[in-house]
Amino acid sequence: MRKERVSFTFDGVTMDAQRGQTVAAALLAGGVVSWRTTRSGGRPRGLFCGIGVCFDCLVDVNDDRGVRACLIPVHDGDRVHTSVSLGPDGLTAQ
Amino acid sequence: MSTAITADVAVVGAGPAGMAAALAAADLGCRVVLVDAGLAMGGQIYRAPASGGAASGLGAASAGMPRRLRRAATHPGIHHLPGTVVWHATVPDRAPGTSGASGTGGEAGAGGEAGAGGKAGAGGKAGAGGEAEAGRQTQAGGKTRAGEETGADGQTEAAGEARTREAQAGGETPAGEAGFVLWLADAAGRAAAANAGPDLLRACAVVIATGASEVTLPFPGWDLPGVTTAGAAQALLKAQGVVAGHRVLVAGSGPLLLPTAAALTTAGVRVRAVLEANPAGPAAARAALLAPFTEKVAEAAGYARVLARHRVPVLPGRAVTACHGDGRVRRATISRLTRDWRPVPGSQREVAVDAVHASFGFCPALELSRLLGCADLPQPERPAAAVWHDEDQGTSVPGVFAAGETTGVAGAEVAELEGYIAGAAAARSAGRITTGPFVKKTARVRAGLVRARRFAAALDGLYPWQAGWLSWPEPETVVCRCEEVRWAAIGAAVADGARDVRAVRGVTRCGMGYCQGRVCGPVLQQAVAVAAGRSLSAVGDLQTRPLLTPVPLGEVAEMIGPAGA
Numbered sequence: 001m002r003k004e005r006v007s008f009t010f011d012g013v014t015m016d017a018q019r020g021q022t023v024a025a026a027l028l029a030g031g032v033v034s035w036r037t038t039r040s041g042g043r044p045r046g047l048f049c050g051i052g053v054c055f056d057c058l059v060d061v062n063d064d065r066g067v068r069a070c071l072i073p074v075h076d077g078d079r080v081h082t083s084v085s086l087g088p089d090g091l092t093a094q
Numbered sequence: 095m096s097t098a099i100t101a102d103v104a105v106v107g108a109g110p111a112g113m114a115a116a117l118a119a120a121d122l123g124c125r126v127v128l129v130d131a132g133l134a135m136g137g138q139i140y141r142a143p144a145s146g147g148a149a150s151g152l153g154a155a156s157a158g159m160p161r162r163l164r165r166a167a168t169h170p171g172i173h174h175l176p177g178t179v180v181w182h183a184t185v186p187d188r189a190p191g192t193s194g195a196s197g198t199g200g201e202a203g204a205g206g207e208a209g210a211g212g213k214a215g216a217g218g219k220a221g222a223g224g225e226a227e228a229g230r231q232t233q234a235g236g237k238t239r240a241g242e243e244t245g246a247d248g249q250t251e252a253a254g255e256a257r258t259r260e261a262q263a264g265g266e267t268p269a270g271e272a273g274f275v276l277w278l279a280d281a282a283g284r285a286a287a288a289n290a291g292p293d294l295l296r297a298c299a300v301v302i303a304t305g306a307s308e309v310t311l312p313f314p315g316w317d318l319p320g321v322t323t324a325g326a327a328q329a330l331l332k333a334q335g336v337v338a339g340h341r342v343l344v345a346g347s348g349p350l351l352l353p354t355a356a357a358l359t360t361a362g363v364r365v366r367a368v369l370e371a372n373p374a375g376p377a378a379a380r381a382a383l384l385a386p387f388t389e390k391v392a393e394a395a396g397y398a399r400v401l402a403r404h405r406v407p408v409l410p411g412r413a414v415t416a417c418h419g420d421g422r423v424r425r426a427t428i429s430r431l432t433r434d435w436r437p438v439p440g441s442q443r444e445v446a447v448d449a450v451h452a453s454f455g456f457c458p459a460l461e462l463s464r465l466l467g468c469a470d471l472p473q474p475e476r477p478a479a480a481v482w483h484d485e486d487q488g489t490s491v492p493g494v495f496a497a498g499e500t501t502g503v504a505g506a507e508v509a510e511l512e513g514y515i516a517g518a519a520a521a522r523s524a525g526r527i528t529t530g531p532f533v534k535k536t537a538r539v540r541a542g543l544v545r546a547r548r549f550a551a552a553l554d555g556l557y558p559w560q561a562g563w564l565s566w567p568e569p570e571t572v573v574c575r576c577e578e579v580r581w582a583a584i585g586a587a588v589a590d591g592a593r594d595v596r597a598v599r600g601v602t603r604c605g606m607g608y609c610q611g612r613v614c615g616p617v618l619q620q621a622v623a624v625a626a627g628r629s630l631s632a633v634g635d636l637q638t639r640p641l642l643t644p645v646p647l648g649e650v651a652e653m654i655g656p657a658g659a
Contacts, residue, residue, distance in 0.1 A: 020144040025334035034319040046319035050326025055608030071281040
């Protein structure tokens with residue numbers, strides 16, 4: 001039987017989540033409210049629309065940069081990173 | 095590496111409209127592919143807990159999906175593609191009006207053509223001039239033949255010619271009549287190679303059931319973490335069993351506020367107040383219009399009871415007009431509003447919060463309909479158009495149907511009923527049903543739809559947008575969250591001579607970021623209209639263009655291989 005909790009890291013810190021939860025839900029449940037800063041103003045961003053429309057919640061997961069945390073389920077062993085900036089080539093949100 | 099899938103009917107969106115459309119078409123013998131960004135059917139309204147609701151139980155019982163829709167999950171004629179988005183789409187390379195002529199019988203073909211021909215004409219008229227014309231031009235996309243045949247009387251000849259051309263076209267037109275092509279990716283924007291699903295969907299007919307997105311009006315601090323839409327709070331709670339804050343305000347305008355606040359309260363969140371921007375007086379008068387809809391009144395009363403039991407004040411004529419905090423929202427300013435939503439001087443007070451959930455209604459999602467060339471239906475007094483459709487949910491593009499919130503925000507019941515009609519009409523367009531049975535099949539649904547639309551219209555009238563919100567943002571308030579365009583830049587662009595929304599976008603980059611104006615578009619439209627002293631329709635909207643959702647450039651390059659050559 002599959003276990004109900006999964007384990008992932010956020011900026012190197014181990015966190016856990018319920019299996020099937022999105023990255024955004026897992027971070028919020030763990031008390032993290034922002035996981036990106038904006039390109040020009042450096043303003044913190046977290047969950048806003050919650051349904052994949054606004055792209056505020058972009059986050060890096062493993063090798064994928066700029067994925068929508070509100071849509072992507074978190075998996076056991078995922079390495080989730082703050083998208084400090086999507087960088088010079090980072091205009092390509094995924 | 096490219097994998098294609100073919101359907102009689104492609105349905106995009108698996109909320110109530112899309113599920114109903116899929117069921118109607120599949121019940122009529124169609125092979126249906128139901129594409130949806132979510133992992134489970136139900137859309138934004140019927141959300142199942144992502145993990146079976148085992149742990150917290152928060153919101154686990156709230157899915158509430160009617161049994162008649164649940165059938166979609168197990169119907170053998172419905173192939174569900176979860177976690178999948180359409181990022182590009184093309185219409186058939188043939189004349190409009192031939193999608194019913196699939197060679198399965200003269201009657202079916204004739205019925206389909208007559209209906210489709212009528213639609214194209216009506217679309218041009220009802221779509222009010224420029225927009226409908228633009229739609230048709232997009233659809234024709236340089237194929238002059240399509241343009242010629244729109245005006246042609248000889249439908250049968252046209253159909254025959256189109257079939258011949260298709261046979262000659264070879265690689266350009268896929269097998270059979272499945273001439274619509276939808277490009278698919280997963281939620282992260284990866285095409286088939288990564289998501290193990292098909293990356294191309296070909297279909298004879300398309301049902302657009304892509305729903306709507308929530309509108310939030312900007313105020314200072316609205317981009318602080320912890321400030322979310324009300325829909326986000328609902329989605330988090332219902333699907334994830336998580337809350338964004340424990341001391342919150344629910345603010346805005348519209349029927350979403352009460353259920354959101356009630357659900358959060360039930361989950362143990364301390365909702366400090368529900369703030370409805372519109373005043374109580376006129377609302378009470380108009381609420382009489384809703385009285386005949388007893389089941390809806392009872393639903394609203396249920397939410398009100400939950401809030402009353404927990405002593406959550408519901409305050410009309412008030413709004414959150416600023417949020418404060420360093421790195422996340424800590425305090426919110428509540429203002430009393432005049433009737434046109436201007437803050438009453440001296441009425442401000444601050445309350446401590448760790449989240450604010452704001453919602454000012456919804457805008458139809460028009461990305462796919464516009465890409466396919468479907469004419470808009472302007473909505474007077476609203477900074478958002480809907481998809482124009484006829485009484486069979488047919489759009490101005492033959493073979494393309496629309497149902498649910500894309501045709502005008504009217505709630506789940508209207509969406510579902512429109513879905514049944516759209517699905518049956520798509521089945522007719524695909525040649526699976528003739529007009530006689532189609533009319534019989536949809537008669538009962540139409541009767542229900544009349545009543546449901548009457549309710550939706552009455553409800554909608556209770557929550558007008560008032561222009562006084564334009565005084566909430568400060569010059570430094572970010573309006574476009576993606577490109578960090580400040581409020582002052584909008585007025586400056588208009589003062590410098592930008593007279594419509596697209597010109598302001600060009601000058602400021604407002605609406606040019608990741609979300610492509612889905613969040614700031616309606617806000618920008620009203621701001622520009624007021625600043626320029628013009629009407630909403632005169633300043634236009636952002637008219638977002640392809641791609642429908644961001645994908646890596648590599649995927650765009652790939653498409654030239656599998657289908658674009």
